[in-house]
Amino acid sequence: MSAHRRYRLAGRIARHALLAVSATFALLPFVWMISLSLKPPDEIFQPDFHLWPKTFVGVENYRVALTAAPMLRFLLNGVFVCATIFALQLMVCVPCAYALAKMRFRGRDTLFSAVLVALLVPPQALAIPHFVLLHVFGLLDTYAALILPWIISAFGIFLLRQFFRSIPGEIIHAARLDGLGEIEIIWRIMMPMSAPALAAFGVFSVVAHWNDLFWPLIAVRTEDISTPALGILLFRDDEAGQFLGPLMAGATIIVAPLLLAFLLAQRRFIDGLATTAMK
Amino acid sequence: MSLTASIQTPIRSAVRRRHRTEEAAIGWLAVSPALILLICLLFGPAAAVILFSFTDWQLGAATFRFIGTENFAALWADPPFWKALINTCLYVAIVVPGTVGLGLATALLIEASPALRGFYRAVHFLPVMSTMSAMAVVWGTMLHPSIGLVNRALAAFGVTGVNWLRDEHTALLALALIGIWQGFGFAMVLFVSGLKAVPQQLYDAAAVDGADGVLDRLRIVTLPMLGPVTMFVVILTASRAFEVFDSVRVLTQGGPNYASEVLLNRLYSESFDYLRTGYGAALTVVYLAIVIALTLAQARFIERRVHYS
Numbered sequence: 243m244s245a246h247r248r249y250r251l252a253g254r255i256a257r258h259a260l261l262a263v264s265a266t267f268a269l270l271p272f273v274w275m276i277s278l279s280l281k282p283p284d285e286i287f288q289p290d291f292h293l294w295p296k297t298f299v300g301v302e303n304y305r306v307a308l309t310a311a312p313m314l315r316f317l318l319n320g321v322f323v324c325a326t327i328f329a330l331q332l333m334v335c336v337p338c339a340y341a342l343a344k345m346r347f348r349g350r351d352t353l354f355s356a357v358l359v360a361l362l363v364p365p366q367a368l369a370i371p372h373f374v375l376l377h378v379f380g381l382l383d384t385y386a387a388l389i390l391p392w393i394i395s396a397f398g399i400f401l402l403r404q405f406f407r408s409i410p411g412e413i414i415h416a417a418r419l420d421g422l423g424e425i426e427i428i429w430r431i432m433m434p435m436s437a438p439a440l441a442a443f444g445v446f447s448v449v450a451h452w453n454d455l456f457w458p459l460i461a462v463r464t465e466d467i468s469t470p471a472l473g474i475l476l477f478r479d480d481e482a483g484q485f486l487g488p489l490m491a492g493a494t495i496i497v498a499p500l501l502l503a504f505l506l507a508q509r510r511f512i513d514g515l516a517t518t519a520m521k
Numbered sequence: 522m523s524l525t526a527s528i529q530t531p532i533r534s535a536v537r538r539r540h541r542t543e544e545a546a547i548g549w550l551a552v553s554p555a556l557i558l559l560i561c562l563l564f565g566p567a568a569a570v571i572l573f574s575f576t577d578w579q580l581g582a583a584t585f586r587f588i589g590t591e592n593f594a595a596l597w598a599d600p601p602f603w604k605a606l607i608n609t610c611l612y613v614a615i616v617v618p619g620t621v622g623l624g625l626a627t628a629l630l631i632e633a634s635p636a637l638r639g640f641y642r643a644v645h646f647l648p649v650m651s652t653m654s655a656m657a658v659v660w661g662t663m664l665h666p667s668i669g670l671v672n673r674a675l676a677a678f679g680v681t682g683v684n685w686l687r688d689e690h691t692a693l694l695a696l697a698l699i700g701i702w703q704g705f706g707f708a709m710v711l712f713v714s715g716l717k718a719v720p721q722q723l724y725d726a727a728a729v730d731g732a733d734g735v736l737d738r739l740r741i742v743t744l745p746m747l748g749p750v751t752m753f754v755v756i757l758t759a760s761r762a763f764e765v766f767d768s769v770r771v772l773t774q775g776g777p778n779y780a781s782e783v784l785l786n787r788l789y790s791e792s793f794d795y796l797r798t799g800y801g802a803a804l805t806v807v808y809l810a811i812v813i814a815l816t817l818a819q820a821r822f823i824e825r826r827v828h829y830s
Binding site: 253254257258260261264265267268269270271272274275278286287291333334335337338340341342345346347348349350353356357360361362363364366367368369370371372373374375377390391393394396399424449452453455456459460470471472474475478486489490492493496497500501504505508511512515516519 | 541544545547548549551552554555556558559562563564565566567569570573580623626627630631633634636637639641642643644645646647648649650651652653654655656658659660662663667668670673702705706707710711714735757764766767770771785788789792793798801802805808809812813816817
């Protein structure tokens, strides 16, 4: 073996060894979580640790997690809340972004400046007034409380406007000459052509709201309308102490949907989050 | 010819004018839902927070009065607030280098060869996608003094671990470790896209100049070319770290003795646990000011960077 080839082989081994270390760091909590979710309490508290349980109680732990707390309910709430938020965001953002990108009217630039200013405001800063507003309308502790504050997304308007601008004006002119109305232009031309931008915005929106804890913690007290991120905490408070196995099973159930979706559409997810970060 | 032109011009401009008013009407119709919601859900509330910060209102109370800058004075004299501010900065100061360093290292290693590239990328990215509140519960058991994985691993090397989340000296550090765990995959992805943008010719040119070792290539070509991306990742990581809340809320609630208190947790406690709305609003205004300053600095920086390239 030549010196050069030996050098390259050593490099390859070093690469995999180092990446194995960082991958272990990334994966360890997941492995630990799943391992504990399959164990009975006495094994969890035993001084020696085994990755795979001696007594397998996985089925039992997941059953407890699913029945002691409305885990499926949390997941359905998460799906419902995230889907509704995203649908409403699109209904508000798409026409606005289209008008800002492709139409001429007085006040347009002022409005766009307002969108840029709105981008600066972190959502947590609006928690108190949103809470008061929902309290006044008697909407606290309802689905509406989880959804309403998010239906306007300055970020969505900004992102979609940037993308719409890159679509040639001639296409729109041609469509207008063909007698298409503005709504049809948005629906039949802009939306299909902007699929990558819409997907990026969708990934960003769903990931943010599925994982959000801050706002649900404020807006919701009832288990029945809790989203996943909040649900796991309610479950923990109920089952404190001895129920580590079911608690870990519950955590697995909470993180699984988004992680599975990610594994199925890795490229989309990564590209989507990277584009939205780079905007 | 000139006659028809002179007749047509006013007609044409009239048509165009009507066309333009029509376009303006449709334009306003299209933006009006967004505009109304921007005012009701964003600018109005932002103004309300500032207004609340000058009152002594407590949530649920029927009346309040304006007390000027008293809330801000109280904030200034409040040790937990300073603890939260300092801890947040400390947290950022630990998480940023950790996240950026680990993100850069993994990106370089992943892109060094095509073998298992997709697998490594997905694995490192998993924490980014995971629900922090659930994973914080998991981290809580990993950092548990007796049954936790961390202390068990240390015990294997003969080291006695501490109660990481209950010890004043380690609580913030443990939270920062969790922060790095969750964020470095995102940094990795941004660095990977930065690496893809490095032109191959630069490596070829470096090779011609005799710099063809891995470290030479890294020092002469890769790292300088990653400069702008690195700054971007640093800024993004810093602003995300500044918003740390979930792990603190789930694991320590800012304790022990404010050792892991951070701004957003303080904001939450004052506003929604103790319902001191006016005071919480003052805290929010300070938080808002810092975030806006950071974001503006970031925008200016990115703008300047774009000019260079």
